[in-house]
Amino acid sequence: MTVVHENLEDTTAKMGARNVSVYYGDKKAIDNVSIDIPTEYVTAFIGPSGCGKSTFLRSLNRMNDTIPSARVEGEITLDGDDIYTSGMDVVQLRARVGMVFQKPNPFPKSIYDNIAYGPKIHGLAQGKTELDEVVENSLRRAGLWEEVKDRLEDSGTALSGGQQQRLCIARAIAVDPEVILMDEPCSALDPIATAKIEELIDDLNGSYAIVIVTHSMQQAARVSQRTAFFHLGKMVEYGRTSDIFTTPLEQRTQDYITGRYG
Amino acid sequence: MSTATLFLLALGLGLAGWIAGRSRAWAFRKSVGPRQLAALPTYHAWYVALWIVVPVSLFAVLWSIISPSLVLQSVLSTSAAADLPAFGFQRDNLLREAQAVASGASSGVFNDAARPLIEPFRAAISYYNIVGVVAALIIGFVAGAYAFLRLRPDFTARTRVEKAVMAALLIASLVAILTTLGIVVSLVFETYRFFEMVSPLDFLFGTMWNPDPMSSASDPDATRYGAIPLFWGTIFIGAIIAMIVAIPLGLMGAIYLTQYANPKLRSWVKPALEILAGVPTVVYGYFAALTIAPMIRDVAHAIGITSASSESALAAGLVMGVMIIPFVSSMADDSITAVPSAMRDGSLAMGATRSETIKRVLIPAALPGIVAGIMLAISRAIGETMIVVMAASTAANLSANPLDSMTTVTVQIVAMLTGEASTEHHTTLSAFALGFVLFLVTLALNFVALRVVRRFREAYE
Ligand SMILES: Nc1ncnc2c1ncn2[C@@H]1O[C@H](COP(=O)(O)OP(=O)(O)OP(=O)(O)O)[C@@H](O)[C@H]1O
Ligand SMILES: [Mg+2]
Numbered sequence: 001m002t003v004v005h006e007n008l009e010d011t012t013a014k015m016g017a018r019n020v021s022v023y024y025g026d027k028k029a030i031d032n033v034s035i036d037i038p039t040e041y042v043t044a045f046i047g048p049s050g051c052g053k054s055t056f057l058r059s060l061n062r063m064n065d066t067i068p069s070a071r072v073e074g075e076i077t078l079d080g081d082d083i084y085t086s087g088m089d090v091v092q093l094r095a096r097v098g099m100v101f102q103k104p105n106p107f108p109k110s111i112y113d114n115i116a117y118g119p120k121i122h123g124l125a126q127g128k129t130e131l132d133e134v135v136e137n138s139l140r141r142a143g144l145w146e147e148v149k150d151r152l153e154d155s156g157t158a159l160s161g162g163q164q165q166r167l168c169i170a171r172a173i174a175v176d177p178e179v180i181l182m183d184e185p186c187s188a189l190d191p192i193a194t195a196k197i198e199e200l201i202d203d204l205n206g207s208y209a210i211v212i213v214t215h216s217m218q219q220a221a222r223v224s225q226r227t228a229f230f231h232l233g234k235m236v237e238y239g240r241t242s243d244i245f246t247t248p249l250e251q252r253t254q255d256y257i258t259g260r261y262g
Numbered sequence: 263m264s265t266a267t268l269f270l271l272a273l274g275l276g277l278a279g280w281i282a283g284r285s286r287a288w289a290f291r292k293s294v295g296p297r298q299l300a301a302l303p304t305y306h307a308w309y310v311a312l313w314i315v316v317p318v319s320l321f322a323v324l325w326s327i328i329s330p331s332l333v334l335q336s337v338l339s340t341s342a343a344a345d346l347p348a349f350g351f352q353r354d355n356l357l358r359e360a361q362a363v364a365s366g367a368s369s370g371v372f373n374d375a376a377r378p379l380i381e382p383f384r385a386a387i388s389y390y391n392i393v394g395v396v397a398a399l400i401i402g403f404v405a406g407a408y409a410f411l412r413l414r415p416d417f418t419a420r421t422r423v424e425k426a427v428m429a430a431l432l433i434a435s436l437v438a439i440l441t442t443l444g445i446v447v448s449l450v451f452e453t454y455r456f457f458e459m460v461s462p463l464d465f466l467f468g469t470m471w472n473p474d475p476m477s478s479a480s481d482p483d484a485t486r487y488g489a490i491p492l493f494w495g496t497i498f499i500g501a502i503i504a505m506i507v508a509i510p511l512g513l514m515g516a517i518y519l520t521q522y523a524n525p526k527l528r529s530w531v532k533p534a535l536e537i538l539a540g541v542p543t544v545v546y547g548y549f550a551a552l553t554i555a556p557m558i559r560d561v562a563h564a565i566g567i568t569s570a571s572s573e574s575a576l577a578a579g580l581v582m583g584v585m586i587i588p589f590v591s592s593m594a595d596d597s598i599t600a601v602p603s604a605m606r607d608g609s610l611a612m613g614a615t616r617s618e619t620i621k622r623v624l625i626p627a628a629l630p631g632i633v634a635g636i637m638l639a640i641s642r643a644i645g646e647t648m649i650v651v652m653a654a655s656t657a658a659n660l661s662a663n664p665l666d667s668m669t670t671v672t673v674q675i676v677a678m679l680t681g682e683a684s685t686e687h688h689t690t691l692s693a694f695a696l697g698f699v700l701f702l703v704t705l706a707l708n709f710v711a712l713r714v715v716r717r718f719r720e721a722y723e
Contacts, residue, residue, distance in 0.1 A: 061611065063607065063610065063611055066606075066607065066610060068524070068525075091613050091614070091615055092613065093613075094610065094611055094612065094613035095612070095613030096613075098611065098612070099611040101604060101607065101608065101611075103604060105602070105604035105605060105607070105608040106608075107605060107608065107609070107623055107627075108605070108626070108627050109626070117609070117612060117614075117622070118612045118613065118614075121612070121613070121614050121618050121622070122613060168608070171608075171612065172611075172612070175612060175613060
């Protein structure tokens with residue numbers, strides 16, 4: 001089962017998973033995972049390709065619902081409420097638990113409309129001036145404002161890959177979520193754009209509970225304070241990032257972070 | 263006949279060249295090794311073959327154009343031609359008869375005066391046949407030899423064949439464009455003749471359409487050629503009533519199929535819907551005339567509209583709308599499916615509902631395809647004739663009442679062309695004017711639609 005380090009200080013669990021298993025048809029992709037996502041820290045999911053990191057991440061905001069064959073067992077809570085009960089409004093849930101995808105996916109709309117999209121559908125801004133404010137604030141927080149303030153009417157798809165990804169983060173921030181899930185947000189970006197995103201994650205840390213999936217050990221070490229190592233659908237080890245990378249308790253974790261497989 | 267012979271000759275020579283080129287390339291390959299050969303032997307073979315087939319074929323085409331006049335010249339220079347009338351109908355007739363017998367197209371002459379001409383014709387034809395074949399052989403041989411001698415181990419036959427392929431593709435695309443141009447030009451010509459008799463102003467702005475095929479051919483009554491009722495009928499039936507049916511049903515169908523239906527249902531319904539597009543329009547016509555039109559009339563009578571006739575624009579428009587649903591839905595379906603699922607996921611992950619996602623992300627991104635489908639459907643509806651003939655009559659009526667009988671441009675084109683007037687008569691010529699204006703209208707429609715799409719499209723990627 002999962003090895004959880006014992007030296008963890010108390011945190012407030014924003015989200016919690018208890019004995020979660022996820023199936024695609026008959027195939028089990030996530031096997032009995034339990035974890036708390038703290039409000040105070042950035043949590044990193046690492047592990048070899050195909051071990052189920054994305055699958056687990058997507059079950060946290062019920063994006064697996066869009067895959068017909070996917071099925072989730074166990075309990076996942078947000079602020080203590082089970083998100084898989086029929087009473088849970090998926091639309092509301094996803095507004096509270098935002099997501100940034102591996103490949104930047106700005107809408108084929110103007111930069112402005114990309115950001116305004118969420119506030120508009122959730123009615124978060126009254127009138128044009130308030131909307132303008134939300135757009136500006138979100139872009140500022142995502143560190144994109146200076147670069148795009150003169151071209152808000154340009155298409156979001158005309159930006160560079162790194163700018164697009166920051167646009168997607170700004171878009172997620174604009175609806176003021178409580179949790180932000182990021183699935184390999186830098187895998188399509190160059191080192192400079194990556195550094196900008198990592199800086200951004202650092203800035204956002206504290207305001208939001210953040211979960212990031214990454215294949216880069218260095219990135220996990222740089223941006224996260226908690227790390228969970230996944231292997232073959234199981235969560236093998238969970239602890240402080242610094243401990244996981246220096247003194248892992250499990251052989252498999254040790255092998256992975258020293259690059260012996262994965 | 264001789265042209266076909268020449269083409270066969272071209273192919274035969276080409277085959278010989280192909281084999282020769284190939285064996286020469288193989289010989290290179292043996293002597294210098296496969297790595298040293300700049301192109302596969304087949305490319306050398308094709309290079310030689312193309313060098314033979316293309317010039318000889320061009321010659322065959324050219325020859326088929328000029329050889330008849332060469333034959334005629336030589337016949338006219340014989341003594342037998344001296345007795346011919348100097349010019350006119352009679353002379354042409356005699357020549358044509360003699361030529362037909364000589365080439366084997368007919369067995370005997372009607373006019374005895376043509377008989378002495380047969381022999382000279384026969385001689386000239388066979389002489390020029392031989393000339394043609396010999397010339398083709400020479401051309402093929404020279405061109406083939408040129409190509410054959412150019413082959414070297416390092417000869418880049420591959421890129422040259424590639425160029426020939428490109429040229430062939432270019433010609434193929436030009437053919438389509440040139441044909442369209444040709445159609446337009448011929449239409450313009452006939453239209454011009456019509457507008458010499460009836461002023462375009464009367465035609466475009468007149469409100470009565472009632473051509474009289476019995477009237478004098480030289481002096482038409484321009485007030486009977488007002489095309490407005492026809493264009494109105496076309497737009498009312500094809501672009502308004504039919505679209506009111508087809509756009510919502512087609513779009514919603516496509517949305518349901520792409521976003522909500524499970525894959526199994528989709529794999530059944532989509533092909534079934536596309537089959538609708540293959541149903542002959544006559545069948546829809548029956549349906550409109552025998553089922554829908556009487557039903558509409560009965561309903562109208564039942565609610566007190568006694569003026570409703572059994573031939574109504576509504577019946578034709580409704581059925582036409584059903585007919586073009588597949589055009590709208592199939593294009594919309596394809597373009598919605600083509601929107602990357604990352605767009606949809608992005609929107610759903612923002613907390614948008616499915617219908618918000620469809621409305622604000624998918625449809626804007628798929629808009630070009632959707633509009634293209636609608637344009638296709640409108641063009642199809644505007645060009646549709648059968649349903650209107652069967653369900654909405656041929657009487658031109660300028661009315662906004664869908665229960666009235668109406669007619670459309672295409673129906674009148676058919677009526678004018680198949681009428682009893684001669685091809686020179688203005689009623690017949692009016693068909694060309696109608697066709698031409700219809701062509702311009704659809705062209706303008708497409709142009710506007712393209713502009714609209716470019717303005718509003720939200721391009722992904
Ligand atoms: N839509 C799906 N349908 C069926 N099986 C799936 C689907 N998505 C993922 N899987 C399977 O579930 C397992 C976990 O996949 P997942 O995408 O979660 O891995 P991952 O850890 O995110 O990998 P990577 O690091 O390469 O992104 C894999 O074996 C994969 O084949
Ligand atoms: Mg993944």
